[in-house]
Amino acid sequence: MKPFNRYTLRVVIPYAVFSALWILLSDKILEALISDTATLTSLSIYKGWLFVLVTSLLLVGLMRRQWQVRQRDFARLEAHVAERTRELAETSRFLDALVDHISSPIFYKDATLRFKGCNRAYEQAFGVSREQFMGKTVLELAYLPQADRDVYQAEDAAMLASGQTLSREAVMPFADGREHQTLYSVSGFRAPDGSPGGLVGIIVDITPLKEAEAALREAKHAAEAADRIKSAFLATMSHELRTPLNSIIGFTGIILQGLPGPLNDEQKKQIGMVRNSARHLLSLINDVLDISKIEAGELTIAHEPFELAASIHKVAGMVRPLADKKQLPLRMEVDEGLSPMTGDVRRVEQILLNLLSNAVKFTDSGSVTLAVRKVQGYTGPAVRISVTDTGVGMAPEHLTELFQPFRQIDSALTRRYEGTGLGLAICQRLATMMGGQIEVKSRLGEGSEFSVTLPCDVQGTRT
Structure with missing residues (x-):
């Protein structure tokens, strides 16, 4: 505490000034007014008593004034503290409501790793009320397997000491009787003096995501299998179709050469159309065969x-x-x-x-x-x-x-x-x-x- 503050100085300075003026001027004033030595000596005694009386009244007046000033300052401070307390209470209620409306379970612990609170999603996920685990450590939570409790306690202690964040996937039994795939994250934070302050944790249920991934993988495998079957079918059918088409192309070529006998112009035109159509169809089948081999992973590149x-x-x-x-x-x-x-x-x-x-x-x-x-x-x-x-x-x-x-x-x-x-x-x-x-x-x-x-x-x- 400081030896002097502004309130003390407001009393001491006027008192000191008045005392100094009294000492310096009182004797001179009396000497100027009274020349008798005996009378001056007698009045000096009364002057001392008067000094004490006057300075006492002065001190009382000064102290009362400063007391009133202190009271006004204290009242303003008290009103400010009340306003700040009300604001902090409103902020706390807002934050509690905000955390309660988050769909993922959230919890927080103090520096002794004991639960200090959670949101509504945590209560619903594990089927417990806050009163059931407030002040307890994770080692005392019966709804978690013992092996898991030991792991969580060790991880919490490490994060509390380091002030870092741990995130990992974890399987947790929820109140619905199912084991849920979750993303478990816990972070340590520091107190204002730098010492470990506590932990904040959040549990995100990723079971729907995992189920969707599994369904997607299964659908992908089924689609790939169906695609392989389709490609194999196309490749097989293409081979089966190429043989008769090659025969058609070959025989129409022989007929157009006139080997079986002469053809008139109209017959040559019609047979030529048959051969061209067969060649076009064979080209199409070759393309289908190529794309099928590529998609089936069976096409080889020569070197x-x-x-x-x-x-x-x-x-x-x-x-x-x-x-x-x-x-x-x-x-x-x-x-x-x-x-x-x-x-x-x-x-x-x-x-x-x-x-x-x-x-x-x-x-x-x-x-x-x-x-x-x-x-x-x-x-x-x-x-x-x-x-x-x-x-x-x-x-x-x-x-x-x-x-x-x-x-x-x-x-x-x-x-x-x-x-x-x-x-x-x-x-x-x-x-x-x-x-x-x-x-x-x-x-x-x-x-x-x-x-x-x-x-x-x-x-x-x-x-």
Whole structure:
């Protein structure tokens, strides 16, 4: 406590000033008024008594005034404390109500690891009232197995000492008789002086989430099994259909050659239509077989050396008659000195043939350009094969559907241009399997550019 405060000084200073003035001026005043020495001596005695009386009255007046000041200050302080107490009580009630409305069980403990409170969700989850466990430790909670109580007590003690947070999954028996999967979290906090203050814990019931995850996994496994069965069925049926189709193509070829006998023009036309239809159906079945093998994880990528330039000219020669029929120039821009590639020549040619055939099919005027460039890929030397056309093009919102199996972006185009929507899906999957990627740029009514980048050394892989 300080020796002097502002209230003491308000009494001491006036008293000291008055006493000093009395001592300095009283004798001089008496001497000026009275010249008789005997009378001065007698009055000096009365002067002392008067000094005591006057200063006593002064002290009483000063102290009373300061007491009134102190009383007013105390009253203001008392009103402020009452207001703050009321505010804190309202805040406490608000926080209690807020915690009570949280759906997850919440509890808190003091520095001795004894329960000091919980919310309504905790009471409902474990079928207990606050009065039943207030002041107890977790070791005294009968609704928890003994082994679990020991674990929780040890964890609580560690978090209290460290002031850190522990979060883990835990299985807890709830009041409904079931064991619930929960996310248990407990945090230690410090008192104002830095010592351990207590614990706050929250228990989040994640049983519905776990059940949903289990159901999702089961559904995923069932879907994968169904997809494998579908792919296996398609692969089997494709093999079964290819044999009679090859026979139809072969026999119609023999008939068109005139080996069994001469045909008139109408017969040649009809037999030619049969052969073309059979070839179209065989191409469709081959596509279905390829996509089925890819989805079933049964398609193998070869690892053999081949000349990319030779494959490019071979495929271009196959597509050129289709372009000539539509009077479309087929331009070639191939870098000189292309390095030999190592990979699956059949699958590379399949991608190139599909991209060139699509470019010619969807272009009625203008031209088709095939460009092959040497580039640097992620893992070493690579080639970039681009096919650019001046055809119908595509709107930006349709590009996301472009590589989906059995999808064509416009039903009107489906009627005008034959196709199943498998070709680009197969190209995209084959490019990925060979360590490459396929990209597309397109503008509606102006044309498209498909580019596939492949490493020069394609490792043999399987999906």
